[in-house]
Amino acid sequence: MATVIGTGISTKLNSFAAGKEAALSAYSQIEKKDPSIVITFISPIYDQREAIKGIKYITKDTPLIGCSSIGSISNYGSRADSIAVFIISSNSIAFSCGIGRNVSKSSRSAGHEAAKQASNSSHGIKQSYLMFSSSTSGNSSDILRGSQEALGTVFPVIGGGSSGRSYVGKTYQYINSEIETDSVTGVLLSGDLKVGMGQASGWQPIGKPHKVTKAKYNIIKEIDKRIAVEIYEDYFEKSFEELKNKKIFDLGLSYPIGEHMADKTTDYITRVPLKIEDNGELVLNAGIEEEKDISLMIGDKDIVIESAKEAAAKAIDALRGAPIKFAIIFSDISRMLLLRRDAYKEIDAIKEAIGKKTPVIGCYTFGEYAPSISGDDRSQCLFNNHSVSITLFSE
Numbered sequence: 282m283a284t285v286i287g288t289g290i291s292t293k294l295n296s297f298a299a300g301k302e303a304a305l306s307a308y309s310q311i312e313k314k315d316p317s318i319v320i321t322f323i324s325p326i327y328d329q330r331e332a333i334k335g336i337k338y339i340t341k342d343t344p345l346i347g348c349s350s351i352g353s354i355s356n357y358g359s360r361a362d363s364i365a366v367f368i369i370s371s372n373s374i375a376f377s378c379g380i381g382r383n384v385s386k387s388s389r390s391a392g393h394e395a396a397k398q399a400s401n402s403s404h405g406i407k408q409s410y411l412m413f414s415s416s417t418s419g420n421s422s423d424i425l426r427g428s429q430e431a432l433g434t435v436f437p438v439i440g441g442g443s444s445g446r447s448y449v450g451k452t453y454q455y456i457n458s459e460i461e462t463d464s465v466t467g468v469l470l471s472g473d474l475k476v477g478m479g480q481a482s483g484w485q486p487i488g489k490p491h492k493v494t495k496a497k498y499n500i501i502k503e504i505d506k507r508i509a510v511e512i513y514e515d516y517f518e519k520s521f522e523e524l525k526n527k528k529i530f531d532l533g534l535s536y537p538i539g540e541h542m543a544d545k546t547t548d549y550i551t552r553v554p555l556k557i558e559d560n561g562e563l564v565l566n567a568g569i570e571e572e573k574d575i576s577l578m579i580g581d582k583d584i585v586i587e588s589a590k591e592a593a594a595k596a597i598d599a600l601r602g603a604p605i606k607f608a609i610i611f612s613d614i615s616r617m618l619l620l621r622r623d624a625y626k627e628i629d630a631i632k633e634a635i636g637k638k639t640p641v642i643g644c645y646t647f648g649e650y651a652p653s654i655s656g657d658d659r660s661q662c663l664f665n666n667h668s669v670s671i672t673l674f675s676e
Contacts, residue, residue: 283676284371286607286640287311288355291364296328300335303366308339314370321347322644324362325445329453329460344378346468348413348443349453354610354643359624367642373676374472377403380456381465388419392427395465405471409437412467413454416442416647420499421664422567438662439672441611441646475603477673479595480651483588484667486576493573501563508561529554534615539578551666567664580619589627589669593634596671603675610643612669617645
């Protein structure tokens with residue numbers, strides 16, 4: 282049998298009916314075989330509990346994992362405001378799940394607990410870990426560190442932050458019938474399979490470079506020995522009050538802070554400011570270190586689509602000629618917002634590279650867990666915003 286994947290997408294208005302329709306469509310495609318895992322992405326416009334009930338009505342006790350997302354990615358392309366259900370049936374891949382709670386209290390501990398649970402119940406050779414996390418209540422780079430403490434610092438970790446309609450809106454993480462808002466959920470894939478990973482961004486620096494002169498964890502206190510928020514005040518001629526809270530988040534999605542990764546490369550890790558403290562400090566969704574060179578970044582549609590081709594090429598190269606069985610794709614919500622009606626072009630470019638008939642599982646995330654975009658060590662995974670990550674699997 283090997284591995285069979287079913288895909289169901291629904292845009293029905295009734296949450297239970299939409300979940301049921303998407304699950305039934307996916308289930309009908311696995312040729313009456315026993316499902317091994319359900320992966321689902323549900324738009325925040327739906328009643329989350331009713332949507333999960335609709336899915337479980339079809340999939341029963343099959344393990345379920347996933348998160349909220351403003352849009353799904355599949356062989357049907359890019360779909361906003363939908364419920365996507367992917368059912369995998371396999372006798373060559375084993376799936377084991379875990380959850381870590383209270384991300385806002387200790388992001389590292391939550392990431393460690395989810396990965397530890399999944400690892401302790403796994404069978405076979407561990408190959409990759411798929412993780413979904415609360416995107417705005419903690420430090421995403423610490424979540425990744427916690428998972429790497431349980432799995433190994435170079436173990437392949439993919440996934441991303443769950444996404445909502447806005448910064449102030451809730452995001453959700455799912456495991457079985459549980460729906461959480463401040464957690465990490467993950468599934469470990471084990472067995473006889475090969476994994477090829479690739480990531481790219483396409484966001485470019487604007488203006489002169491700057492230096493982080495004071496920072497702690499995911500908070501930038503000073504840039505160029507000035508109050509951190511002044512970088513946005515200067516570039517966009519906006520007052521402190523105009524940038525407060527949600528407005529800095531919206532601006533940061535389009536113009537994030539890019540950390541220059543290393544000498545002699547043009548690669549950047551991007552971070553989005555979630556809010557501004559009263560003293561002008563910038564609270565980011567992931568960590569940044571002192572003395573790092575940074576720039577404000579900007580996206581270009583054509584370059585962003587080309588970066589998707591680059592990520593696909595990296596993933597294909599990492600498989601070293603092995604045939605592609607299926608792909609998992611995560612694209613940052615900033616890319617969907619930039620491309621708008623052209624969002625399908627990014628997905629089409631990836632499908633053209635990996636094969637149009639290759640089964641695709643994915644969604645739009647707020648930040649991605651994926652290998653270093655520099656390519657210096659493709660096994661070393663990082664957290665990055667504004668990127669697209671592609672993981673290819675071969676049996």
